[in-house]
Amino acid sequence: MDSKPKIEELIGAFLDYLALECGLSKNTVLAYRNDLRKFSNFLEKWGIKRPQDLRTDHLNLYMSSEKERGLSVNSVSRNLVAVKQFYKFLVMEGKLDRDILAGVEAPRLWKRLPEVLHWRDVEKLLGGPSLEKPLGIRDKALLEVLYATGARVSEVATIELPDINLEYGYVRCRGKGNKERLVPLGGKAAEALQRYLKEVRPKLNRKGTHTMFLSRVGRPLRREDIWRIVKHYARKTGIKVISPHGLRHSFATHLLERGADLRSVQEMLGHASIATTQVYTHIERQHLKHIHKKFHPRG
Numbered sequence: 001m002d003s004k005p006k007i008e009e010l011i012g013a014f015l016d017y018l019a020l021e022c023g024l025s026k027n028t029v030l031a032y033r034n035d036l037r038k039f040s041n042f043l044e045k046w047g048i049k050r051p052q053d054l055r056t057d058h059l060n061l062y063m064s065s066e067k068e069r070g071l072s073v074n075s076v077s078r079n080l081v082a083v084k085q086f087y088k089f090l091v092m093e094g095k096l097d098r099d100i101l102a103g104v105e106a107p108r109l110w111k112r113l114p115e116v117l118h119w120r121d122v123e124k125l126l127g128g129p130s131l132e133k134p135l136g137i138r139d140k141a142l143l144e145v146l147y148a149t150g151a152r153v154s155e156v157a158t159i160e161l162p163d164i165n166l167e168y169g170y171v172r173c174r175g176k177g178n179k180e181r182l183v184p185l186g187g188k189a190a191e192a193l194q195r196y197l198k199e200v201r202p203k204l205n206r207k208g209t210h211t212m213f214l215s216r217v218g219r220p221l222r223r224e225d226i227w228r229i230v231k232h233y234a235r236k237t238g239i240k241v242i243s244p245h246g247l248r249h250s251f252a253t254h255l256l257e258r259g260a261d262l263r264s265v266q267e268m269l270g271h272a273s274i275a276t277t278q279v280y281t282h283i284e285r286q287h288l289k290h291i292h293k294k295f296h297p298r299g
Helices: 004-021 026-045 056-068 073-092 119-126 134-149 153-157 187-204 223-237 244-257 262-269 279-295
Strands: 170-174 180-184
Touching: 004 026, 004 073, 004 153, 004 223, 026 056, 026 073, 056 073, 119 134, 119 223, 119 244, 134 153, 134 170, 134 180, 134 187, 134 223, 134 244, 153 170, 153 223, 153 244, 180 262, 223 244, 244 262
Parallel strands: none
Antiparallel strands: 170 180
Protein backbone atom coordinates (compact mmCIF):
# COMPACT_ATOMS: atom_id res chain seq x y z
CA MET A 1 0.00 0.00 0.00
CA ASP A 2 1.37 3.42 -0.99
CA SER A 3 1.93 5.51 2.13
CA LYS A 4 2.71 8.80 0.36
CA PRO A 5 -0.91 10.03 0.39
CA LYS A 6 -0.90 9.43 4.15
CA ILE A 7 2.18 11.62 4.64
CA GLU A 8 0.74 14.25 2.32
CA GLU A 9 -2.50 14.15 4.31
CA LEU A 10 -0.56 14.84 7.52
CA ILE A 11 1.31 17.66 5.84
CA GLY A 12 -2.03 19.08 4.66
CA ALA A 13 -3.37 19.00 8.21
CA PHE A 14 -0.21 20.77 9.41
CA LEU A 15 -0.59 23.51 6.79
CA ASP A 16 -4.23 24.00 7.86
CA TYR A 17 -3.01 24.34 11.44
CA LEU A 18 -0.50 27.03 10.44
CA ALA A 19 -3.10 29.00 8.51
CA LEU A 20 -6.16 28.61 10.71
CA GLU A 21 -4.77 28.11 14.22
CA CYS A 22 -1.62 30.21 14.00
CA GLY A 23 -2.86 32.74 11.47
CA LEU A 24 0.34 32.69 9.40
CA SER A 25 0.28 34.56 6.12
CA LYS A 26 -0.40 32.83 2.80
CA ASN A 27 3.21 33.36 1.72
CA THR A 28 4.57 31.79 4.91
CA VAL A 29 2.26 28.79 4.61
CA LEU A 30 3.26 28.44 0.95
CA ALA A 31 6.93 28.40 1.97
CA TYR A 32 6.20 25.63 4.50
CA ARG A 33 4.27 23.70 1.84
CA ASN A 34 7.13 23.89 -0.65
CA ASP A 35 9.70 22.82 1.95
CA LEU A 36 7.60 19.90 3.15
CA ARG A 37 6.77 18.78 -0.39
CA LYS A 38 10.52 18.40 -1.00
CA PHE A 39 10.83 16.56 2.29
CA SER A 40 7.96 14.24 1.33
CA ASN A 41 9.70 13.46 -1.97
CA PHE A 42 12.87 12.69 -0.05
CA LEU A 43 11.01 10.25 2.21
CA GLU A 44 9.57 8.50 -0.82
CA LYS A 45 12.96 8.30 -2.54
CA TRP A 46 14.56 6.60 0.45
CA GLY A 47 11.65 4.28 1.08
CA ILE A 48 10.68 5.90 4.36
CA LYS A 49 7.00 5.02 4.54
CA ARG A 50 6.05 6.56 7.88
CA PRO A 51 7.14 9.83 9.54
CA GLN A 52 8.21 7.91 12.65
CA ASP A 53 10.72 5.91 10.59
CA LEU A 54 12.86 8.99 10.01
CA ARG A 55 16.25 8.95 11.77
CA THR A 56 18.57 11.87 12.42
CA ASP A 57 21.06 10.51 9.88
CA HIS A 58 18.25 10.64 7.29
CA LEU A 59 17.69 14.28 8.21
CA ASN A 60 21.40 15.04 7.90
CA LEU A 61 21.39 13.40 4.49
CA TYR A 62 18.40 15.49 3.47
CA MET A 63 20.07 18.71 4.61
CA SER A 64 23.27 17.75 2.77
CA SER A 65 21.37 17.08 -0.43
CA GLU A 66 19.71 20.49 -0.18
CA LYS A 67 23.12 22.15 0.22
CA GLU A 68 24.43 20.25 -2.81
CA ARG A 69 21.53 21.65 -4.83
CA GLY A 70 23.02 25.06 -4.21
CA LEU A 71 20.56 26.34 -1.59
CA SER A 72 21.75 29.10 0.73
CA VAL A 73 22.36 28.48 4.42
CA ASN A 74 19.18 30.41 5.25
CA SER A 75 17.11 28.28 2.86
CA VAL A 76 18.48 25.05 4.31
CA SER A 77 17.82 26.38 7.81
CA ARG A 78 14.24 27.16 6.85
CA ASN A 79 13.81 23.61 5.54
CA LEU A 80 15.03 22.24 8.85
CA VAL A 81 12.63 24.42 10.81
CA ALA A 82 9.72 23.33 8.60
CA VAL A 83 10.48 19.65 9.20
CA LYS A 84 10.96 20.15 12.95
CA GLN A 85 7.70 22.08 13.28
CA PHE A 86 5.90 19.38 11.29
CA TYR A 87 7.12 16.67 13.67
CA LYS A 88 6.23 18.77 16.70
CA PHE A 89 2.72 19.10 15.24
CA LEU A 90 2.48 15.32 14.78
CA VAL A 91 3.23 14.84 18.48
CA MET A 92 0.64 17.47 19.48
CA GLU A 93 -1.95 15.72 17.33
CA GLY A 94 -1.15 12.34 18.85
CA LYS A 95 0.18 10.93 15.57
CA LEU A 96 3.60 10.29 17.12
CA ASP A 97 4.40 9.20 20.67
CA ARG A 98 7.45 11.42 20.91
CA ASP A 99 9.26 14.11 18.96
CA ILE A 100 12.14 12.21 17.37
CA LEU A 101 13.67 15.48 16.17
CA ALA A 102 13.55 17.24 19.53
CA GLY A 103 17.31 16.92 19.92
CA VAL A 104 18.05 18.47 16.53
CA GLU A 105 19.02 22.07 17.15
CA ALA A 106 17.17 24.62 15.05
CA PRO A 107 19.07 27.76 14.05
CA ARG A 108 18.38 30.58 16.48
CA LEU A 109 17.54 33.05 13.73
CA TRP A 110 14.32 31.11 13.07
CA LYS A 111 13.08 31.05 16.64
CA ARG A 112 10.28 33.58 17.11
CA LEU A 113 8.45 34.58 20.25
CA PRO A 114 4.67 34.36 20.14
CA GLU A 115 2.67 37.38 19.04
CA VAL A 116 1.07 39.07 22.04
CA LEU A 117 -1.36 41.97 22.45
CA HIS A 118 -1.13 44.52 25.23
CA TRP A 119 -4.03 44.04 27.63
CA ARG A 120 -5.45 47.44 26.64
CA ASP A 121 -5.63 46.28 23.03
CA VAL A 122 -7.38 43.11 24.16
CA GLU A 123 -9.95 45.31 25.90
CA LYS A 124 -10.48 47.22 22.65
CA LEU A 125 -10.91 43.99 20.73
CA LEU A 126 -13.42 42.59 23.22
CA GLY A 127 -15.36 45.84 23.03
CA GLY A 128 -15.59 45.67 19.24
CA PRO A 129 -18.85 43.73 18.71
CA SER A 130 -22.11 45.67 18.72
CA LEU A 131 -24.45 44.28 21.37
CA GLU A 132 -27.37 45.80 19.47
CA LYS A 133 -27.03 43.02 16.86
CA PRO A 134 -27.59 39.27 17.42
CA LEU A 135 -24.33 38.28 15.71
CA GLY A 136 -22.54 40.96 17.70
CA ILE A 137 -23.73 39.26 20.90
CA ARG A 138 -22.45 35.95 19.53
CA ASP A 139 -19.11 37.47 18.55
CA LYS A 140 -18.72 39.10 21.95
CA ALA A 141 -19.20 35.72 23.64
CA LEU A 142 -16.78 34.08 21.22
CA LEU A 143 -14.01 36.64 21.76
CA GLU A 144 -14.49 36.58 25.53
CA VAL A 145 -14.18 32.78 25.60
CA LEU A 146 -11.06 32.80 23.42
CA TYR A 147 -9.28 35.22 25.72
CA ALA A 148 -10.70 33.97 29.04
CA THR A 149 -9.68 30.35 28.43
CA GLY A 150 -6.62 30.60 26.20
CA ALA A 151 -8.14 27.71 24.25
CA ARG A 152 -7.02 26.82 20.75
CA VAL A 153 -9.40 27.94 18.02
CA SER A 154 -10.08 24.28 17.15
CA GLU A 155 -11.10 23.67 20.77
CA VAL A 156 -13.45 26.65 20.87
CA ALA A 157 -15.00 25.58 17.56
CA THR A 158 -15.92 22.19 19.06
CA ILE A 159 -17.28 23.34 22.44
CA GLU A 160 -20.74 21.85 22.96
CA LEU A 161 -23.54 22.86 25.33
CA PRO A 162 -22.75 20.14 27.92
CA ASP A 163 -19.15 21.41 28.05
CA ILE A 164 -20.24 24.71 29.61
CA ASN A 165 -21.04 25.08 33.31
CA LEU A 166 -22.02 28.68 33.94
CA GLU A 167 -22.97 28.04 37.57
CA TYR A 168 -19.39 27.09 38.47
CA GLY A 169 -17.74 29.06 35.67
CA TYR A 170 -15.90 26.30 33.83
CA VAL A 171 -15.63 25.06 30.27
CA ARG A 172 -14.43 21.63 29.15
CA CYS A 173 -11.88 21.84 26.31
CA ARG A 174 -10.79 18.92 24.17
CA GLY A 175 -7.17 19.39 23.20
CA LYS A 176 -4.50 17.56 21.28
CA GLY A 177 -4.93 13.80 21.32
CA ASN A 178 -8.56 14.35 22.45
CA LYS A 179 -7.36 15.07 25.99
CA GLU A 180 -9.91 16.93 28.10
CA ARG A 181 -9.28 19.68 30.62
CA LEU A 182 -11.43 22.09 32.62
CA VAL A 183 -10.60 25.78 32.27
CA PRO A 184 -12.12 28.66 34.28
CA LEU A 185 -14.31 31.03 32.29
CA GLY A 186 -14.21 34.14 34.42
CA GLY A 187 -17.12 36.47 35.11
CA LYS A 188 -17.04 38.52 31.90
CA ALA A 189 -16.94 35.50 29.60
CA ALA A 190 -19.66 33.71 31.56
CA GLU A 191 -21.86 36.81 31.39
CA ALA A 192 -21.35 37.15 27.62
CA LEU A 193 -22.05 33.45 27.08
CA GLN A 194 -25.21 33.57 29.17
CA ARG A 195 -26.61 36.41 27.08
CA TYR A 196 -25.70 34.62 23.83
CA LEU A 197 -27.33 31.39 25.04
CA LYS A 198 -30.49 33.17 26.14
CA GLU A 199 -31.04 35.72 23.37
CA VAL A 200 -29.28 34.55 20.22
CA ARG A 201 -28.34 30.90 20.00
CA PRO A 202 -31.93 29.55 20.14
CA LYS A 203 -32.75 31.58 17.01
CA LEU A 204 -29.62 30.37 15.19
CA ASN A 205 -30.06 26.73 16.13
CA ARG A 206 -32.30 25.64 13.28
CA LYS A 207 -30.67 22.23 12.93
CA GLY A 208 -30.68 21.02 16.53
CA THR A 209 -26.90 20.95 16.92
CA HIS A 210 -25.19 20.87 20.31
CA THR A 211 -22.20 22.92 19.14
CA MET A 212 -21.95 26.15 21.09
CA PHE A 213 -21.05 28.73 18.43
CA LEU A 214 -23.22 28.81 15.31
CA SER A 215 -23.24 30.75 12.06
CA ARG A 216 -26.12 32.90 10.86
CA VAL A 217 -27.49 29.84 8.99
CA GLY A 218 -27.19 27.56 11.99
CA ARG A 219 -24.10 25.51 11.17
CA PRO A 220 -21.17 25.23 13.62
CA LEU A 221 -18.52 27.90 13.17
CA ARG A 222 -15.37 26.52 11.57
CA ARG A 223 -11.82 27.49 12.45
CA GLU A 224 -11.57 29.75 9.43
CA ASP A 225 -14.84 31.46 10.42
CA ILE A 226 -13.42 32.25 13.85
CA TRP A 227 -10.21 33.56 12.29
CA ARG A 228 -12.24 35.92 10.07
CA ILE A 229 -14.25 37.15 13.06
CA VAL A 230 -11.11 37.94 15.08
CA LYS A 231 -9.50 39.67 12.09
CA HIS A 232 -12.66 41.71 11.47
CA TYR A 233 -12.77 43.13 14.99
CA ALA A 234 -9.02 43.73 15.08
CA ARG A 235 -9.40 45.96 12.02
CA LYS A 236 -12.58 47.56 13.31
CA THR A 237 -10.97 48.55 16.61
CA GLY A 238 -7.73 49.73 15.01
CA ILE A 239 -5.36 47.27 16.68
CA LYS A 240 -2.84 45.11 14.88
CA VAL A 241 -4.44 42.12 13.18
CA ILE A 242 -3.87 39.10 15.37
CA SER A 243 -4.84 35.47 14.96
CA PRO A 244 -6.99 33.54 17.45
CA HIS A 245 -3.74 31.84 18.48
CA GLY A 246 -2.43 35.30 19.33
CA LEU A 247 -5.20 35.64 21.91
CA ARG A 248 -4.03 32.33 23.39
CA HIS A 249 -0.50 33.73 23.66
CA SER A 250 -1.85 36.95 25.18
CA PHE A 251 -3.85 34.94 27.73
CA ALA A 252 -0.74 33.08 28.91
CA THR A 253 1.50 36.14 28.95
CA HIS A 254 -0.96 38.30 30.88
CA LEU A 255 -1.42 35.59 33.51
CA LEU A 256 2.34 35.29 34.06
CA GLU A 257 2.76 39.07 34.16
CA ARG A 258 0.28 39.17 37.03
CA GLY A 259 1.94 36.44 39.05
CA ALA A 260 0.40 33.16 37.91
CA ASP A 261 2.71 30.16 38.28
CA LEU A 262 3.95 28.34 35.20
CA ARG A 263 2.39 24.98 36.14
CA SER A 264 -1.09 26.48 36.40
CA VAL A 265 -0.71 28.19 33.04
CA GLN A 266 0.55 24.91 31.56
CA GLU A 267 -2.56 23.11 32.81
CA MET A 268 -4.94 25.76 31.48
CA LEU A 269 -3.24 25.79 28.07
CA GLY A 270 -3.29 22.00 27.88
CA HIS A 271 0.43 21.67 27.22
CA ALA A 272 1.69 18.12 27.70
CA SER A 273 5.15 19.41 28.63
CA ILE A 274 6.03 22.44 30.69
CA ALA A 275 8.87 23.06 28.23
CA THR A 276 6.25 24.20 25.73
CA THR A 277 4.85 26.70 28.23
CA GLN A 278 8.29 28.04 29.12
CA VAL A 279 8.42 30.07 25.89
CA TYR A 280 6.25 32.59 27.74
CA THR A 281 8.92 33.07 30.39
CA HIS A 282 11.05 34.65 27.65
CA ILE A 283 8.28 37.20 27.11
CA GLU A 284 8.00 37.76 30.84
CA ARG A 285 11.75 38.38 31.07
CA GLN A 286 11.46 40.91 28.27
CA HIS A 287 8.67 42.62 30.20
CA LEU A 288 10.80 42.74 33.37
CA LYS A 289 13.75 44.10 31.42
CA HIS A 290 11.52 46.86 30.02
CA ILE A 291 10.25 47.73 33.53
CA HIS A 292 13.81 47.80 34.88
CA LYS A 293 15.01 50.05 32.08
CA LYS A 294 12.05 52.40 32.50
CA PHE A 295 12.08 52.79 36.29
CA HIS A 296 15.56 51.92 37.61
CA PRO A 297 17.75 55.00 38.21
CA ARG A 298 20.59 53.37 36.27
CA GLY A 299 18.46 51.37 33.84
